[in-house]
Amino acid sequence: MQTTRVSLRGLIDKWLGARLAAPARITRVRGARAGQGGCVRVEVSGPSGQLSMFFFRHGDCGWCVFPPALNAG
Structure with missing residues (x-):
């Protein structure tokens, strides 16, 4: 699946903007490791x-x- 590179702030605004x-x-x-992206949890109260x-952070830094898809190999 092809994605457009999006910043974390842009994605939070897109999904949670009205709740912020x-x-x-x-x-x-979890931290970034070789071949893996990072993952963050965002919590908001409303x-x-x-x-x-x-x-989730992908290999293109978006x-x-x-x-991200797991690399088999």
Whole structure:
């Protein structure tokens, strides 16, 4: 699947922009290792409660809501 390179801030604004009345809490889930991207959890609080989403860093240094494909080999 081909993706367009997107910054983490741009992706958070796209998915959570309307809910960001309060600051978001960003937590690193796992660090970047050889052949893998990073993953962060973004938490926001709103009138209906707390929402958490995961964002994954891909090999092109862009961020997506789906993890990068595993390299078999």
